[in-house]
Amino acid sequence: MFKKKKIPVHIPEIIDQDISSVYNAIKSTQISGQSKIVENFEKNFAKWQGSKYAVSVSSGTSALFLAVKVLNLKKNDEVILSSNTNIATALAAYHNNLKVIPVDSDIETWNLNVDLIEKLITKKTKLIIPVHFLGNPVDMNKLVKISKKYNLKIIEDCAEAHGATINNKKIGTFGDLNCYSFYSNKIITTGEGGMIVTNNKKYYRELQLLKNLYFSKPRFYHKNPAYNFRLGAMQAALGISQLKRIDKILAKKIRLFKLYEKFLKDIKGIKLQKIYKNTKAVFWMIGILVNPRVFGSSKKKLESRLNFNGIDTRNFFYPMDMQPFLKNKKSKNRCKISMLLWKNAFYLPSSNNLTVKEIKFICKIISNKK
Numbered sequence: 001m002f003k004k005k006k007i008p009v010h011i012p013e014i015i016d017q018d019i020s021s022v023y024n025a026i027k028s029t030q031i032s033g034q035s036k037i038v039e040n041f042e043k044n045f046a047k048w049q050g051s052k053y054a055v056s057v058s059s060g061t062s063a064l065f066l067a068v069k070v071l072n073l074k075k076n077d078e079v080i081l082s083s084n085t086n087i088a089t090a091l092a093a094y095h096n097n098l099k100v101i102p103v104d105s106d107i108e109t110w111n112l113n114v115d116l117i118e119k120l121i122t123k124k125t126k127l128i129i130p131v132h133f134l135g136n137p138v139d140m141n142k143l144v145k146i147s148k149k150y151n152l153k154i155i156e157d158c159a160e161a162h163g164a165t166i167n168n169k170k171i172g173t174f175g176d177l178n179c180y181s182f183y184s185n186k187i188i189t190t191g192e193g194g195m196i197v198t199n200n201k202k203y204y205r206e207l208q209l210l211k212n213l214y215f216s217k218p219r220f221y222h223k224n225p226a227y228n229f230r231l232g233a234m235q236a237a238l239g240i241s242q243l244k245r246i247d248k249i250l251a252k253k254i255r256l257f258k259l260y261e262k263f264l265k266d267i268k269g270i271k272l273q274k275i276y277k278n279t280k281a282v283f284w285m286i287g288i289l290v291n292p293r294v295f296g297s298s299k300k301k302l303e304s305r306l307n308f309n310g311i312d313t314r315n316f317f318y319p320m321d322m323q324p325f326l327k328n329k330k331s332k333n334r335c336k337i338s339m340l341l342w343k344n345a346f347y348l349p350s351s352n353n354l355t356v357k358e359i360k361f362i363c364k365i366i367s368n369k370k
Contacts, residue, residue: 006310025237033230041236053204060181063194064092102320108274132161135282160284188242190235263363269295
């Protein structure tokens with residue numbers, strides 16, 4: 001008989017404060033994407049994140065798409081981006097008629113390998129999109145130096161990394177444009193939703209038009225074709241509430257990682273993500289990498305054992321260079337580390353309110369190879 005899962009990979013943390021915030025928005029009849037509640041969420045987020053401007057949108061995917069769109073790059077210009085990430089990052093380039101150039105992962109941090117970027121740059125390269133994987137900051141200082149050397153734009157994909165820092169400087173402040181996701185499993189959530197932040201006033205004004213059907217004056221005169229990517233006020237109300245306690249949420253995320261680190265440290269063949277000393281990672285999800293030879297069991301068998309015991313897991317992402325609609329028929333898999341992560345790594349339960357007892361139980365099942 002199928003055993004019902006008892007410990008999911010993630011459960012959104014919604015408290016009474018969040019419910020009251022959404023209820024008050026509904027009660028006030030401010031429910032559309034054009035309300036003071038949405039404006040307040042944008043202003044609050046920009047202030048918290050440390051940027052001049054923030055533009056709320058319907059999802060992290062639409063945030064990435066519009067961030068690329070506003071750069072007005074030419075057809076078939078090249079975009080270097082992380083191979084080990086959600087397909088949304090590549091779709092932002094693909095749907096803007098740009099060529100996706102994936103860069104392989106670093107075996108220690110699981111982020112894109114910054115040292116591989118320069119050899120991928122050509123005359124057509126115009127943009128780099130690094131992803132702070134699982135909330136672990138990319139080496140942005142090194143990446144910014146490369147971007148300046150070759151006159152490239154940067155869009156930080158911060159979907160998994162709200163509040164992460166490098167030398168106490170928040171990620172999302174290094175790029176020309178920076179994108180966040182508020183999907184249900186993200187560090188703070190609006191159910192669905194996203195945000196673009198920037199210090200560039202020109203980008204900000206254009207993004208506000210692009211997300212809102214390019215309404216201008218007079219209202220139903222549209223100078224350019226655009227999109228309806230507005231965030232609703234009920235979602236923004238939830239975001240405002242969640243943002244108020246983001247420091248507490250981040251503390252819970254860091255606590256989870258430290259507990260997993262403590263209980264997994266003596267299990268040979270199981271590896272956690274490496275975090276550099278000058279960075280603050282925020283651990284959107286806790287991932288492990290299995291070395292089958294050392295561990296004595298495959299990832300597949302380990303996941304099956306965890307699932308049987310009611311513990312949910314989730315795969316890492318399939319390498320970008322091997323995605324069917326992006327794969328060059330003449331090329332072989334270049335992103336070998338990303339493929340290794342796909343084959344041997346997965347997420348463990350990472351809900352904010354996991355108990356010590358639950359984490360001990362998960363780690364006990366991992367340690368039992370039978």
